[in-house]
Amino acid sequence: MKRNFLKLALLSTALTATSAMAQDxxxxxxxxxxxxxxxxxxxxxxxxxxxxxxxxxxxxxxxxxxxxxxxxxxxxxxxxxxxxxxxxxxxxxxxxxxxxxxxxxxxxxxxxxxxxxxxxxxxxxxxxxxxxxxxxVIHGFIYNKDAFAEVGVDVPTTEAEFFAALDKFKEDGTYIPMAMGTNDQWEAATMGYNNIGPNYWKGEEGRLALIAGEQKLTDEQWVAPYATLAKWGAYLGDGYEAQTYPDSQNLFTLGRAAIYPAGSWEISGFNTQADFEMGAFKPPVQNAGDTCYISDHxxxxxxxxxxxxxxxxxxxxxxxxxxxxxxxxxxxxxxxxxxxxxxxxxxxxxxxKEIVGWRGECESTIRSTYQILSRGTPNLENETWGASVAAIKGASAPADLGAELQEGLASWYEPQQ
CATH class of the missing domain: 3.40.190.10 (Periplasmic binding protein-like II)
Incomplete structure (x- = not known):
C-alpha cells in the first residue's frame, strides 16, 4: 500500500507540474x-x-x-x-x-x-x-458638414462636382476650400496622387500591370492624376507652399477649411479637436456611374x-x-x-463607419509605389512626392513628370526597361 501510495503521489506531482507548465x-x-x-x-x-x-x-x-x-x-x-x-x-x-x-x-x-x-x-x-x-487605412476626403450647409454645397461624387464645390467655397470666401500644404511633400503624394489616382489606373489592375512592365508611368492613366492635381493649387489657400502637415490639420479642425484630403488615421484626432460635425466622401470618379476605386492601404x-x-x-x-x-x-x-x-x-x-462602407461600393487597392517599385534608386515613392508637389505648384507639365518618373524607374527596374 505504501508503494502504491508513493506511485500515486509521484503521479499527482507529475500531473501538477505538467499542468503548471501548460499554464506557464x-x-x-x-x-x-x-x-x-x-x-x-x-x-x-x-x-x-x-x-x-x-x-x-x-x-x-x-x-x-x-x-x-x-x-x-x-x-x-x-x-x-x-x-x-x-x-x-x-x-x-x-x-x-x-x-x-x-x-x-x-x-x-x-x-x-x-x-x-x-x-x-x-x-x-x-x-x-x-x-x-x-x-x-483608407483614403478619401473629410469635410465640414456645417460649412457645406452654410455655403449650400452638395457632397460631390464626380470630378466636375468636386471642382464645382471648390469653386463655390472659393467664391464665398468664408472657408479655405481645401486644407493641404506642400511643405512636407509626402501629403501631396499620399493624400493627393495615390488618393485620386486609383480611379484613373483602375486600382489593382493598373498597379500590377506597372509592376509587370505592361504599363508605364508615361501612359495616360498614370499622367492624368498629375493634371488633376495641377488644379488643386488654386483652392489650397494663401501660402500653401510653406504649409506643414500639422498646419493643415489645425486649419481644418479649427473650422477654417471646408475639405481635408485625408487618411482615415485622422479620425481619432479630429474627433477630439473639431467641434463641428464631419462627413466623408470617396475620391470622385470622372463620370457618373464609373466603377470607383479606393486606396485601402x-x-x-x-x-x-x-x-x-x-x-x-x-x-x-x-x-x-x-x-x-x-x-x-x-x-x-x-x-x-x-x-x-x-x-x-x-x-x-x-x-x-462611413469610410469603411466604401469597401462595399468600390474596388480596393494599395498605394502604387509601395510594393517592389521603390526598392531601387531613384526611389519611386520619394520621387512621387516631388512630382506631386511640382504638379500642384504648376512647376512641371504632367507629361514631363511622367517621363521623368518613367526614366528613373526604368534605370534600375528590369521589367520597365
Missing amino acids: VTLNIESWRNDDLVLWQEQIIPAFEAKHPGIKVNFTPSAPAEYNAVLNSKLDAGSAGDLITCRPFDASLALYEAGHLSGLDDMDSMSNFSDVAKSAWQTDDGAVSFCVPMAS TDIGIGMNAATEHPEAAKTFLAWVGSPEFAAIFGNALPGFFPLSKEPVDLADPLA
Missing part, C-alpha cells in the same frame, strides 16, 4: 505602436486570455523610429519576442527572407483575408504569407518569430487575430484603422 506559456509581442499600449493591456490581451487561460501575453513596444533597429538587434541576439508586429512590404519581407518570420499559409484563418489584404506580407510571387493582416500585420519556443501558442494567438472578435475590438478602439478580414465589422464611430 507567456508570449511577448514586439511592436512600434507604443501609443496602443493601453489598448493592448486593457482590451485586446484580456479578451484573448479569457478564452485561452493557458497562455499569457505581454505587449512590449519600442519607439516607432527605433523599432526596426531594436527589432533587428533582438532577432540577431535571439532575444526577440514570440510575435512580431509587421510593417508593410519590404521591411517585413526582409525579415522573412532572413529566416526570422515563419510562413503562415497552413493556418486556416489566413483564408479570412483577400489577396489585396495579404499582399503587404507576402513573397513577391505571392507563394508565402508570413504575417496575419491586422488593419489598413495595408498598414499593420503580425507574424511569428521563427525562433519562438512556443509555436503552438503563438499560432493560437495569430488565429485569434484573424477572428471577428479581434477585428471588432481593434476596429472600434482605433477608429480609422480598419480590420482587413473579409467579415464586416460593426463600427460605432459614425465617420469610420
Whole structure:
C-alpha cells in the first residue's frame, strides 16, 4: 500500500507540474505602436486570455523610429519576442527572407483575408504569407458638414462636382476650400496622387500591370492624376507652399477649411479637436456611374518569430487575430484603422463607419509605389512626392513628370526597361 501510495503521489506531482507548465506559456509581442499600449493591456490581451487561460501575453513596444533597429538587434541576439508586429512590404519581407518570420499559409484563418489584404506580407510571387493582416487605412476626403450647409454645397461624387464645390467655397470666401500644404511633400503624394489616382489606373489592375512592365508611368492613366492635381493649387489657400502637415490639420479642425484630403488615421484626432460635425466622401470618379476605386492601404500585420519556443501558442494567438472578435475590438478602439478580414465589422464611430462602407461600393487597392517599385534608386515613392508637389505648384507639365518618373524607374527596374 505504501508503494502504491508513493506511485500515486509521484503521479499527482507529475500531473501538477505538467499542468503548471501548460499554464506557464507567456508570449511577448514586439511592436512600434507604443501609443496602443493601453489598448493592448486593457482590451485586446484580456479578451484573448479569457478564452485561452493557458497562455499569457505581454505587449512590449519600442519607439516607432527605433523599432526596426531594436527589432533587428533582438532577432540577431535571439532575444526577440514570440510575435512580431509587421510593417508593410519590404521591411517585413526582409525579415522573412532572413529566416526570422515563419510562413503562415497552413493556418486556416489566413483564408479570412483577400489577396489585396495579404499582399503587404507576402513573397513577391505571392507563394508565402508570413504575417496575419491586422488593419489598413483608407483614403478619401473629410469635410465640414456645417460649412457645406452654410455655403449650400452638395457632397460631390464626380470630378466636375468636386471642382464645382471648390469653386463655390472659393467664391464665398468664408472657408479655405481645401486644407493641404506642400511643405512636407509626402501629403501631396499620399493624400493627393495615390488618393485620386486609383480611379484613373483602375486600382489593382493598373498597379500590377506597372509592376509587370505592361504599363508605364508615361501612359495616360498614370499622367492624368498629375493634371488633376495641377488644379488643386488654386483652392489650397494663401501660402500653401510653406504649409506643414500639422498646419493643415489645425486649419481644418479649427473650422477654417471646408475639405481635408485625408487618411482615415485622422479620425481619432479630429474627433477630439473639431467641434463641428464631419462627413466623408470617396475620391470622385470622372463620370457618373464609373466603377470607383479606393486606396485601402495595408498598414499593420503580425507574424511569428521563427525562433519562438512556443509555436503552438503563438499560432493560437495569430488565429485569434484573424477572428471577428479581434477585428471588432481593434476596429472600434482605433477608429480609422480598419480590420482587413473579409467579415464586416460593426463600427460605432459614425465617420469610420462611413469610410469603411466604401469597401462595399468600390474596388480596393494599395498605394502604387509601395510594393517592389521603390526598392531601387531613384526611389519611386520619394520621387512621387516631388512630382506631386511640382504638379500642384504648376512647376512641371504632367507629361514631363511622367517621363521623368518613367526614366528613373526604368534605370534600375528590369521589367520597365
